Amino acid sequence: MRTAKDGTGLQSTLGVLGPVARHTVQDQVYGELRRSLIQGLFDAGEVLRIRDLAQRMSISTMPVREALARLISEKALEPLPNRSVRVPLIRRETLEDLARARALIEGRLTEMALPRLGAEDRDALWRDTDAYDNLTGGRIETAHEAADLNHAFHFRIYRAAGSAVLIPIVESLWMQSGPYIRKAAELFDHGSDAPATNHHHRLLEAIEAGDVAAGRAALVADIDRAFDLLRRRHTFDREAA
Template identity: 70%
Template sequence: MAHAPIASKEPVGTAPSVVPGGLSALAPVARQTVQDQVYGELRENLIHGMFDAGEVLKIRDLAERLSVSTMPVREALGRLVSEHAVEPMANRSVRVPLITRERLDDLARVRRLIEGELTALAVPLLSPADIDELKRLTDAYDALAGGLIRAAREVSRLNHAFHFTIYRAAGSPVLIPVVESLWMQSGPYVRAAAAVYDGSDGAGATNYHRRLIEAIDARDADAARAALSADIGRAFDLLRGRVGDAEGSAADD
């Protein structure tokens, strides 16, 4: 699994511009620790479905892959455990949560609730330029969808950009981190759903995205919420009926 190496073990930041007026004119420099970088890399990979449900992540293996010591990896994993993106194991490793029917239903329900509300709030606030951007992202997604396995990460990035263009327009700094946490928890599920999707439903990969754009263009919050709910439900519905086998095999781990 490819990860970009962490470039430095020292805090990094962007130096402020020099402004006449002495020290009082300088703003604090934002710092990012190695732990922040490790956390960000793992978080991105979880969001974009680069880990399988049930995959065990060993601290030493991650540290070696990311070219860092074990301490920032341990701290980053602790943050992810607190966000329910991974779960601790007895041997100090962590595991991406298994797919269970209970967790599947809970994630789908909460995502529909929170993301549906953000979508409804965003509908009257999205500008024509925002709508054009949603169309551009959807077209780019369609162009890559035929090579879904090869371009899985880029497709996921486009999907993320599409949805968060809508969510950020709602103007709720409280809900955005909640949704980001839900996407971390959902990433392995979306990955599993993509692996079993056979195209038999006849719907294009961006069918619900286009329905969502149409609803936003019409300023129809109810229709936008319904399209979003269907989009979220599609991936989770694909896994229903297959969960029993996954739980059965997991019981032996």
């Protein structure tokens, strides 16, 4: 088989590659599980069985197995000896690591994004925040809608930074943080804790004022709010310590 030469004179093997389907069932399964993890729809320690997931999604077990393997490689899930997987437990060391990483990367993205946010972006951010503030009730649909609005708020800011490299890193960190955010929401005290969008309002005020330092500080405080609830109120067991 003849192969083409690139500019260095080396033989290229690209000729052996063939076309692939643009979207596969495995991609769809992966995308759905990934979205659920990012939005904190699974409990920490929850066991996910391949056959149960396949039945729930009305598909064969193979694409589920492949999607779970991808998520395990991304540290979003953990393999178990019985060939099932689980959502990682809440571990104190991991909590601090995630808090540091998210503050560092998302804080930098916010600094990059603020000068690039236009009037349309600001209007959308206010709409998402107002919609979140107007949510009522404890129904599961409300929790899902809140997760959607929070994700939309943050990622509208991050995408404005224009970094194709950092966005996938943030998405991975959100997948790993999902169970922590879910547990923090359970520990939230509506009577004594500040509203969930308190720091969103501060961030929006900084955006309106063009104050990059204040915007980053509000974003980091927003990230740390959930982790701090866990530090103060979650009981870490031995395995998750």
